[in-house]
Amino acid sequence: MTRQLHDDDDASAALATPGASPSLEPAGAAPGPEFAGAFGTAPEFAGASGTAPGSRDAQAPNPWPATWVPARGEEPGRIGGRAVTGLARDYGTPVFVVDLAELTGRMDAWVQGAAAAFAPEHGLAGADVYYASKAFTCTAIIRLARAHGMRVDVASGGELAVALAAGMPGEHIGLHGNNKSEAELRAALEAGVGRIVADSLSEIELLESLAAERGDESVPVFLRVTTGVHAGANEYVSTAHEDQKFGLSAASGAAMEAARAVVAAPHLRLAGLHMHIGSQIFGPEGHEVSARALLRLRSEIAVETGVLVDEVDLGGGFGVTYVDEAPMAIREMIAALAAAVREECTERGAAPPRISFEPGRSVVGPAMVTLYSVGTTKEVTVDGGVRWYVAFDGGMTDNVLRPMLYGSEYVAAPASRDPGGSPRRSRLVGKHCESGDIMIRDLELPSGLSRGDILAIPATGAYGRSMAGNYNMLTRPAVVAVAEGREPEVWLRRETIDDLLILDPGAR
Numbered sequence: 001m002t003r004q005l006h007d008d009d010d011a012s013a014a015l016a017t018p019g020a021s022p023s024l025e026p027a028g029a030a031p032g033p034e035f036a037g038a039f040g041t042a043p044e045f046a047g048a049s050g051t052a053p054g055s056r057d058a059q060a061p062n063p064w065p066a067t068w069v070p071a072r073g074e075e076p077g078r079i080g081g082r083a084v085t086g087l088a089r090d091y092g093t094p095v096f097v098v099d100l101a102e103l104t105g106r107m108d109a110w111v112q113g114a115a116a117a118f119a120p121e122h123g124l125a126g127a128d129v130y131y132a133s134k135a136f137t138c139t140a141i142i143r144l145a146r147a148h149g150m151r152v153d154v155a156s157g158g159e160l161a162v163a164l165a166a167g168m169p170g171e172h173i174g175l176h177g178n179n180k181s182e183a184e185l186r187a188a189l190e191a192g193v194g195r196i197v198a199d200s201l202s203e204i205e206l207l208e209s210l211a212a213e214r215g216d217e218s219v220p221v222f223l224r225v226t227t228g229v230h231a232g233a234n235e236y237v238s239t240a241h242e243d244q245k246f247g248l249s250a251a252s253g254a255a256m257e258a259a260r261a262v263v264a265a266p267h268l269r270l271a272g273l274h275m276h277i278g279s280q281i282f283g284p285e286g287h288e289v290s291a292r293a294l295l296r297l298r299s300e301i302a303v304e305t306g307v308l309v310d311e312v313d314l315g316g317g318f319g320v321t322y323v324d325e326a327p328m329a330i331r332e333m334i335a336a337l338a339a340a341v342r343e344e345c346t347e348r349g350a351a352p353p354r355i356s357f358e359p360g361r362s363v364v365g366p367a368m369v370t371l372y373s374v375g376t377t378k379e380v381t382v383d384g385g386v387r388w389y390v391a392f393d394g395g396m397t398d399n400v401l402r403p404m405l406y407g408s409e410y411v412a413a414p415a416s417r418d419p420g421g422s423p424r425r426s427r428l429v430g431k432h433c434e435s436g437d438i439m440i441r442d443l444e445l446p447s448g449l450s451r452g453d454i455l456a457i458p459a460t461g462a463y464g465r466s467m468a469g470n471y472n473m474l475t476r477p478a479v480v481a482v483a484e485g486r487e488p489e490v491w492l493r494r495e496t497i498d499d500l501l502i503l504d505p506g507a508r
């Protein structure tokens with residue numbers, strides 16, 4: 001079975017050696033490393049390790065956020081100083097719990113790391129960090145991102161509206177999308193967004209006509225370029241094959257043609273080049289190769305059009321620990337990319353551009369834990385033994401979508417107490433009417449686990465709540481932020497059945 005690379009796909013299982021074509025097998029089928037520490041009581045999952053969020057990945061892979069304390073005996077697990085039992089009682093389950101210490105630590109690692117590595121004293125022109133709000137958005141996280149020096153990247157009119165509602169200045173917003181609607185482009189022009197990342201020639205035409213109609217001048221346009229590099233986990237593939245819906249191909253000349261079109265458009269300004277090469281990328285190599293290709297194209301565009309763009313956006317895709325993966329620490333990754341940008345610009349004799357990054361998962365992924373309540377359990381006989389099915393009160397409408405779409409792996413730990421008993425070969429499933437609604441295919445859970453116990457699943461901050469839906473008319477979970485010494489803050493309230501019925505004009 002092969003899978004497509006998605007824009008926010010986990011290509012971790014995807015990529016063979018450079019030059020080879022990707023062959024993607026769902027990773028969930030094999031008994032995986034979820035077995036390790038499945039009870040969450042092993043010291044390596046203790047979480048509160050004392051190291052700074054975003055800096056510890058490479059040293060001790062650990063999916064639990066900074067303030068997580070696992071359950072011990074009858075003592076419930078804690079996050080942000082709060083017992084998970086209290087959070088479950090007050091906000092219900094499933095609930096996404098944000099560890100503010102982890103989240104802000106990651107924001108700071110990005111912003112401070114980028115400012116330090118790309119500082120003018122290193123011969124570079126500075127860097128901005130755009131939080132990729134598709135990973136998770138609401139006004140609270142956008143405000144926090146802004147307070148920590150981040151800008152925001154949006155991929156739709158809806159994400160743009162949230163960013164604006166949070167008070168993010170238009171000039172600190174970048175708009176993406178392979179098929180932006182006229183209404184979305186108009187909204188972006190109205191908001192005065194700092195960059196519109198054009199994805200196609202037809203979009204450039206449309207944007208020019210809208211800008212002309214409004215009387216806008218010099219609308220800042222970036223070009224999303226496909227450099228031929230696709231990356232994930234520890235590998236990348238560099239080929240000329242660019243059979244994907246995103247971007248303008250450097251190899252085919254489409255990117256150059258788009259550059260000419262923007263330069264010739266009276267109401268647009270060619271402001272930058274952009275790339276985004278994949279997701280769950282653990283090392284700098286793929287970004288380096290692609291960044292060099294983009295900088296090469298920048299110089300070629302300058303020769304062809306006379307415009308040397310001031311900015312280059314290296315996109316997102318930086319990996320996190322879900323189980324025991326060991327991505328390079330944020331600051332090290334940034335420093336490696338700064339060195340590559342400096343070297344390439346020096347070789348070309350080009351003034352360095354201002355760089356931007358668009359991390360989503362790397363900011364918010366490890367900062368949330370989802371709490372679920374255990375419901376039905378049952379035993380089935382499988383080849384050579386017995387498997388215990390443990391069902392929780394969510395599923396493919398919250399976090400199970402990623403395992404279903406991408407074969408993504410997670411760990412889980414009993415969190416309201418240590419239920420005791422011997423480890424049982426288990427499968428953790430959701431409550432939807434789909435047999436594929438499987439969160440973790442193979443894990444060990446303690447035999448004492450029973451109905452009403454709370455299970456915690458870490459690293460669920462990115463593409464969990466943001467991809468949540470209402471299949472089977474389930475209501476989407478709340479998102480609650482916690483920090484030591486502060487009252488929990490509801491970032492998104494739990495959806496209610498009334499919220500669902502209100503959309504149905506026939507409901508009485």
Ligand SMILES: Cc1ncc(COP(=O)(O)O)c(C=O)c1O
Pocket residue numbers: 007008009132134135153176276278279280315316317318358359360361362462
């Ligand atoms: C253009 C762009 N930028 C940034 C991101 C964020 O990626 P990640 O969350 O993997 O950092 C994405 C994700 O799909 C993207 O498409």
